[in-house]
Amino acid sequence: MKNSRNIDTLLRSMDAAGQSGAPNPGRSQSDLEQILRSRPTSADRGAGPVEDKKSTTYPSGRRRRTFALGAVAFAATVGFLVVPALSGGDPAFATWTAAPGALIGAERDSAVSDCIRSTKGVGDGMFTNDLEAAEVAIAEKRGAWTTVVLAGSGGFEATCTTDTTAPWFKKGSIGSVGKPGDGQPLSSREVRATQLGTGVIANNPLSMASGKVGADVAAIAYTAAAGERITATVSKGQFAFWFPGTELTNSSDQPVPVEVTYTDNTTEIRYLSL
Structure with a gap:
């Protein structure tokens, strides 16, 4: 789970309002731990620095x-x-x-x-x-x-x-x-x-x-x-x-x-x- 799309999916899965049955506390905790361990990819951070000799x-x-x-x-x-x-x-x-x-x-x-x-x-x-x-x-x-x-x-x-x-x-x-x-x-x-x-x-x-x-x-x-x-x-x-x-x-x-x-x-x- 390394990008913002997956993080959004995990967050939605933890929202009790969007689930048909009772939420699973164990699954929510597991998903939260995955989010906290995640780091944004280079694509999530955007383009790299611009190099210019006059900078x-x-x-x-x-x-x-x-x-x-x-x-x-x-x-x-x-x-x-x-x-x-x-x-x-x-x-x-x-x-x-x-x-x-x-x-x-x-x-x-x-x-x-x-x-x-x-x-x-x-x-x-x-x-x-x-x-x-x-x-x-x-x-x-x-x-x-x-x-x-x-x-x-x-x-x-x-x-x-x-x-x-x-x-x-x-x-x-x-x-x-x-x-x-x-x-x-x-x-x-x-x-x-x-x-x-x-x-x-x-x-x-x-x-x-x-x-x-x-x-x-x-x-x-x-x-x-x-x-x-x-x-x-x-x-x-x-x-x-x-x-x-x-x-x-x-x-x-x-x-x-x-x-x-x-x-x-x-x-x-x-x-x-x-």
């Missing part, structure tokens, strides 16, 4: 010291979950925009303070000193939603995406905090993803990509499957973009193509992966 990847042996925030961890992060948003004031990302705006003044200060506060307790405060020394690399808004990226030495990053219209007692963030890379400098045209995948906030899925860029990277854009062009924020050696939906769910297997514009106005398609 920016991390060696498999590199330890990723990153903790996730929100209801679901992003792909390729490890750790535990904190501060989930129970509900929001902007259902289904109704105000979201493909092009970001800049956070300024009191709105920026509030978003940055909220991000620091929501991440300080992660890992029993193991990143407190990093947070205090970090600078604000990105502070953007997309409708009612704000995204803050804090960056520091040794590859430290903290990201928080929040619905600012949610009541304070229901507000939460989704993102990550930690040192996902090894702190090595990037080449001038390099784009290195440190957060890539999907998560859930206020019961709505979103796809996010963020990370580091070299000194010659001026802009990044992603074209979604539906054809919408999504503009990333690129600032102080970091980039970030996100959009509603689960489109980047398989990003650990399928590198994500982005259009990169350099300071000399040339463009190139590069691929994000973790």
Whole structure:
């Protein structure tokens, strides 16, 4: 019993509502044990990873010291979950925009303070000193939603995406905090993803990509499957973009193509992966 079809058959055989006679407890237990021993076949798991020479990847042996925030961890992060948003004031990302705006003044200060506060307790405060020394690399808004990226030495990053219209007692963030890379400098045209995948906030899925860029990277854009062009924020050696939906769910297997514009106005398609 090695595939999902057989597992479905076994589960149906254990459903007393679908049987004409009294269920057999011994058979049900035996079937359950077979299910628990089963492993999905390669066909069940889907296609294997796409190989591309332009993919920016991390060696498999590199330890990723990153903790996730929100209801679901992003792909390729490890750790535990904190501060989930129970509900929001902007259902289904109704105000979201493909092009970001800049956070300024009191709105920026509030978003940055909220991000620091929501991440300080992660890992029993193991990143407190990093947070205090970090600078604000990105502070953007997309409708009612704000995204803050804090960056520091040794590859430290903290990201928080929040619905600012949610009541304070229901507000939460989704993102990550930690040192996902090894702190090595990037080449001038390099784009290195440190957060890539999907998560859930206020019961709505979103796809996010963020990370580091070299000194010659001026802009990044992603074209979604539906054809919408999504503009990333690129600032102080970091980039970030996100959009509603689960489109980047398989990003650990399928590198994500982005259009990169350099300071000399040339463009190139590069691929994000973790």
